[in-house]
Amino acid sequence: MIQARPHCILEKPQTPRPSPANLSYAPLHGSPPTSTRRTNTPRSNKNLSCSPGFTLIELVVVIAIIAVLLTLFGLRTGTFSYWKDEGFLRRLSETMTFLHRQAVIDGSFYRLEFDFDRREYKVGMIVGSTGNAQGTTGATSSLLGNLSIELNEIISPALGSTQVLIDPPSFPSLAQAVEFPGQIVLERIRNPRGEFVASDGEKPFILFSPRGFSEFAVINFRMSDGNPVTLAVNSFTGLTDVYREERDFEWSYGRSPS
Secondary structure, three states, X not given: OOOOOOOOOOOOOOOOOOOHHHOEEOOOOOOOOEEOOOOOOOOOHHHOOOOOXXXXXXXXXXXXXXXXXXXXXXXXXXXXXXXXXHHHHXXXXXXXXXXXXXXXXXXXXXXXXXXXXXXXXXXXXXXXOOOOOOOHHHHHOXXXXXXXXXXXXXXXXXXXXXXXXXXXOOOHHHHOOEEOOOOOEEEEEEEOOEEEEHHXXXXXXXXXXXXXXXXXXXXXXXXXXXXXEEEEEOOOOOOEEEEOOOOOOOOOXXXXXX
16 A cells, blocks of 8 residues: 655745845945944034025115115105195095084084194184174175175175184184195185285184084185196085196176176
8 A cells, every 4th residue: 555755845945135224335445344324413504595684674674775866765755845735735635524514513603714824724713702703795896796695695694703722622623723835825815805815914714603504615725836726615514626837716696797
């Protein structure tokens, strides 16, 4: 009887494979081998590349130089004076419109007074007794029509022979005088009392009535650049029209044509 012999498989012992980190290479010229193992050594700060930038002091110096250049440019070209003059005209126009409405709200007379010598204007509230202190009817009856005289009596009814100009209680800041900026010159003012210039030595004013009317007025300015500007006040709305030239107007409402 034949018996099968068991089949044996001999396993070849495996040698450990070196890891890539432990590999070494022999040099070409017989020098001792060196290890190529990578080590985590800190890098030197010299090898780090830093992008160039500006310090705070440099930025401040640059901004200061730009500001000086812009200032010199504005002074030479008159840009600053122009915008100051425009702001003054806008403020004066808005003040007259405000007084036209505020006189109705407060039920009081407001007065916008101009000073030729001091180159300024200010606002006050009129407190008076009985009688008519304006004298507009007698002084300008030859210049105004009958309807205009009646309208003026509506605008300025019985202010009294004695009047006191006080600070507006609702807005005390309006009593502070506003100076003309730059080289602005007030040349002439025309209102129902007549025409006023600097040589007259008077302080012309515009009256705002609590009945919703304002005195007609024409104001002529000479701006800092030498150009004329004219402001015309609308008696019914308190709004102003600005003309970039020297113009003159007359109150013709209710006047019979000649």
